[in-house]
Amino acid sequence: MTQAKVCFIGAGNMTRSIISGLVTHGYPSDLIHATNPSKGKLDALQQDFAIEVSHDNHAAAKAAEVIVLSVKPQLMASVCEDLSSLDLADKLIITIAAGIPASRYPVYFNQPIKLIRTMPNTPTQIGYGMTGIYADDSISAEHKAICETLMQSGGKVVWVDKEAELDQVIALAGSSPAYFYLFIESMIASGVNMGMAEDKARLLAEQAALGAAQMVIQNQQLSVTELRQNVMSKGGTTARAVETLQQGGLVELVDQAMTNCVARAQEMAKTF
Numbered sequence: 001m002t003q004a005k006v007c008f009i010g011a012g013n014m015t016r017s018i019i020s021g022l023v024t025h026g027y028p029s030d031l032i033h034a035t036n037p038s039k040g041k042l043d044a045l046q047q048d049f050a051i052e053v054s055h056d057n058h059a060a061a062k063a064a065e066v067i068v069l070s071v072k073p074q075l076m077a078s079v080c081e082d083l084s085s086l087d088l089a090d091k092l093i094i095t096i097a098a099g100i101p102a103s104r105y106p107v108y109f110n111q112p113i114k115l116i117r118t119m120p121n122t123p124t125q126i127g128y129g130m131t132g133i134y135a136d137d138s139i140s141a142e143h144k145a146i147c148e149t150l151m152q153s154g155g156k157v158v159w160v161d162k163e164a165e166l167d168q169v170i171a172l173a174g175s176s177p178a179y180f181y182l183f184i185e186s187m188i189a190s191g192v193n194m195g196m197a198e199d200k201a202r203l204l205a206e207q208a209a210l211g212a213a214q215m216v217i218q219n220q221q222l223s224v225t226e227l228r229q230n231v232m233s234k235g236g237t238t239a240r241a242v243e244t245l246q247q248g249g250l251v252e253l254v255d256q257a258m259t260n261c262v263a264r265a266q267e268m269a270k271t272f
């Protein structure tokens with residue numbers, strides 16, 4: 001049973017990304033249900049993917065074999081507490097929330113549960129997602145397979161042995177699309193400052209980003225440093241640009257940003 005009846009509690013950005021990956025990869029839309037308090041996102045999901053939608057978390061969770069918790073971390077406790085009257089013994093619960101430790105959920109639900117923690121990212125929407133997954137020893141192979149099927153339809157998955165590693169997954173993959181967007185945004189802005197039309201600057205920057213990512217993926221025999229050095233002719237233009245980034249502290253700044261990302265996840269773990 002790797003294709004289970006699944007309900008997403010919360011129909012925001014990540015739910016849309018995951019459902020898009022699922023439906024595109026042939027997951028039956030009649031096995032997918034999403035809930036949300038407001039109507040707009042549900043209507044769009046129903047229209048785009050022909051899934052079942054409702055405002056009723058209770059009924060949707062009760063009918064599902066797998067419940068994916070997809071609300072903001074600050075709402076998680078109240079959403080779970082509201083579902084705590086359900087008998088969850090036979091259900092698999094998957095959370096995608098940043099920061100909330102697995103041990104917190106049975107407290108929220110006020111009963112023992114079978115929980116898998118995951119950390120996906122938004123490129124899941126187009127099949128280029130990267131999801132980290134953590135499950136403790138109490139989770140069956142069947143439930144792990146169900147979770148892997150759900151998350152793999154949006155891209156790649158990596159299992160982590162220790163729950164703490166999920167915070168590193170957030171820094172490397174969950175949050176990191178935003179770092180790359182900021183870099184591309186900055187390149188486009190600079191191109192525009194130099195007088196180029198924005199659409200042309202965007203095309204140049206986005207295709208270079210795509211090409212660079214594919215070069216990394218398709219040249220596993222080369223280090224990323226070697227790929228960079230292959231672009232940098234001695235005394236040339238790239239060397240001048242890369243030196244500028246290095247002297248400006250890019251490497252240290254990225255390290256600081258990722259360290260702060262992990263620190264925020266740890267802070268959230270104490271808050272929610």
Ligand SMILES: NC(=O)C1=CN([C@@H]2O[C@H](COP(=O)(O)OP(=O)(O)OC[C@H]3O[C@@H](n4cnc5c(N)ncnc54)[C@H](O)[C@@H]3O)[C@@H](O)[C@H]2O)C=CC1
Nearest residue numbers: 010011012013014036037070071072073096097098120121
């Ligand atoms: N956005 C991202 O790139 C990633 C987000 N996450 C995690 O995914 C979770 C959801 O994040 P997003 O999709 O970005 O947030 P979002 O704000 O886009 O979606 C959350 C949805 O939950 C709905 N909601 C609020 N109260 C509800 C309730 N009582 N019952 C049902 N639905 C309710 C909201 O109306 C909203 O549509 C968060 O816990 C976040 O940490 C994880 C990985 C990546």
Ligand SMILES: O=C(O)[C@@H]1CCC=N1
Nearest residue numbers: 097098121170174175
């Ligand atoms: O920013 C956040 O907290 C979430 C988790 C990873 C991406 N977005």
